[in-house]
Amino acid sequence: MERWSDFRSDTVTKPTEAMRRAMAEAEVGDDVLGDDPTVQKLEALAAEIMGKEAALYVPSGTMGNAVAVKVWTRELEEVIVEARSHIYNMESTHLTFISRVNPRPLPSRRGAMDPEDIARNIRQASVHTPRTSLICLENTHNNWSGAVIPLENMKATREVADRFGVKIHLDGARIFNASIASGIPVKEYAKLVDSIMFCLSKGLSAPVGSMLAGPKDFIDQARRVRKALGGGMRQAGVLAACGIIALTQMVDRLKEDHDRAKRLAKAIAELPGIILNPEEIETNIVIFGLNHPRWSIPAFLEELKKRHILALPVSRGIRFVTHKDVNDEDIDRAIEAFQQLLSF
Template structure:
């Protein structure tokens, strides 16, 4: 079966499993797990951040900064299709107590002008803006990346308003590889960021929060409050360390494979795809006049897993779990697929 639903389906390879087996362990709640400590130090170094924190998921990696920087009765400005808003079970409101303000932006990018139009500052009977949240890459805008000048514009505006920026960087490694902008430069425009280890990097579990030392220490407290304190977590941290050391630059292969798939799908009568929107490892195609779930089911019968995201829309995601040979096989299946409306 060729797995193109998400890069969350990646599994640790033999070398990563060996690293997990060999991991030095301690009690991370006491700060004594050497593997977790090494992972947190490595991530902080990569981002040139003061500190970092290992958490169980990307959702927690976003939620903790929302609690600390957002705050109850305040507002966070974010894109209308942001993962935080649409796919994290309403935690921004239910747990952080922060009101999300959905904001339009081309391909998931928030301009300073768009953010300015949403800011509330002085009215006593309105929730005041406390945070800006961005997403890089932007999942449901097709894996789009923030460009250097876009980050510079928004961060300069945020500083002028004394507003922090949190980045949902679940796939920020993909953004860095695609744009050539280092993780440290990307993070220099943010206050905090969440970076996943369990997507394109292939670790089984985990995400990292990076930021100032005081915010990371407060995040550690909130992690405990939310039941996220882990004991001998070095077994998982070792996988993350292995991923950081071996699986970042190879993301370019996933991006290439996504372009190969998109070029193939462009030639298929049942699909429409904009090649120029394929920047990283995520592809969205339209199925005009066809039920996307029917197309999904037909492809499943042929041995390809994709996911329908709307009535006439399908998402495909490449990852290290899909080889070049499997990409070629998927292309053959796409070309041979016969569908009647």
């Protein structure tokens, strides 16, 4: 059977052999009753890596974000979000559906909102207006082609948040990608926010799960909200065991994904019809526009599929994501297909 080159997402990564062994050997208990030593080990490790008091294992990044917003906010409040952020666009409206808060989307420069623009948009409670209680950031920023949000921008945002007494939650689904690309330890990013969610199940290749980290009283409350949302998991140690491997063995190799994404971007950017600045590719996500006389986006994706190459359409074009389960040959095969299909 011919190999598939699957660039749809880093969520397609399969668990490693070490993970499968760890699953078989994991010591487990009923985590809802506080009895699973492997989950506890993962939570302690996650808190330590992020420099936070405590952490909570959640089934998905979406649940981690939803729980964080629910704990930090009340009804009749407003949350500042970046206009293209995952939390605002791709999480089935939990800000309104679960937390019953008003999202206030702001524009950005490649995912980094202007801190003074944030300051101008923070509102005080009145009979007409909601109080702003939370700012949500995303680093790296998925829909801005995996852009790394600069630490300086986050520092300035922290100053604004402190000036107005507002909390910050970071959707750090790919915070390790940000750290590998910038050379800045994840703790430095986490220090600037009140809570951080990060995913084990994307580039780090665990089969399931994300972590939410923050102050102890926040995590205590988050544990209750997780249960209310149906996220209490019993012998979850079989999954948490993979999370421990994700955090201890899988972080450094993210650089390979970044190198491959940059190579792909450089090669295809020169081709007719591709709208892409390869200099902007910093991590593992390559988003580009397509304006070609022979191809619509659906037809082009269909043609790639015939060649066993998978990618996803996004609002601004097509998204390719590199990860552990695509290698240099997959990149070569994609570049060759692009050259054949787009050249005149």
